[in-house]
Amino acid sequence: MAASVDATRMRLPNLPLALSVKLYFILAQGLAAVSFLLDLASFQIRRKELVLAALSASTCLLAAQYALLDAWASAAMMLLASLRFLVSSVTRSPRVEQIFLFTATAVFVALPLSSASCLAWLGNCIQTHAAFNASDRRMRLQMMLGSGLWIAHNVHIDAWVSVLAEAGFLLSNCVGYYRFHMAARAPETTSGAPAT
Numbered sequence: 001m002a003a004s005v006d007a008t009r010m011r012l013p014n015l016p017l018a019l020s021v022k023l024y025f026i027l028a029q030g031l032a033a034v035s036f037l038l039d040l041a042s043f044q045i046r047r048k049e050l051v052l053a054a055l056s057a058s059t060c061l062l063a064a065q066y067a068l069l070d071a072w073a074s075a076a077m078m079l080l081a082s083l084r085f086l087v088s089s090v091t092r093s094p095r096v097e098q099i100f101l102f103t104a105t106a107v108f109v110a111l112p113l114s115s116a117s118c119l120a121w122l123g124n125c126i127q128t129h130a131a132f133n134a135s136d137r138r139m140r141l142q143m144m145l146g147s148g149l150w151i152a153h154n155v156h157i158d159a160w161v162s163v164l165a166e167a168g169f170l171l172s173n174c175v176g177y178y179r180f181h182m183a184a185r186a187p188e189t190t191s192g193a194p195a196t
Helices: 017-042 048-068 072-088 094-110 115-131 136-156 160-182
Strands: none
Touching (some): 017 160, 048 160, 072 115, 115 136
16 A cells, blocks of 8 residues: 655645656655665675665665655654664664664654554664674674565555665675675685585
């Protein structure tokens, strides 16, 4: 089911309503496309702090996209995620993690309940735990799980460019996980083939 958008609120001054709505939609999809590019780059970076900075920028763009699509619970969760990524790049404090989990839950409870907001909240909480995880391996695996929930959320609200962006994020994360944690562990023989 698509998120309902109040088209009259989206009217730009001196433009017909239909054109205003189209411009908002195009702008929203453009933000998601730039977010997609940041997501693709993010998990190809080895240093966790730089991964988290790229994710912060990406999620900030997605928050703006969700706001343009009138999906306020999703926008709030993404804005919180953007801040969380920045903070978790400098601290792994369990107390700070708990503050972000509490804030996400407060936003979830304060906004209208829907299946989309449930998916956004759950995805946000899983990715919050991932961002504060000291293990790069566990962070990447938990981010994959959270991505799956955000993909389901984006399908639910008909945010198809966001589906593509989140799928790119998931794919990039999978490739990064393989490069940094699976391929790096495979010992090679002198011929370059993996040892058996």
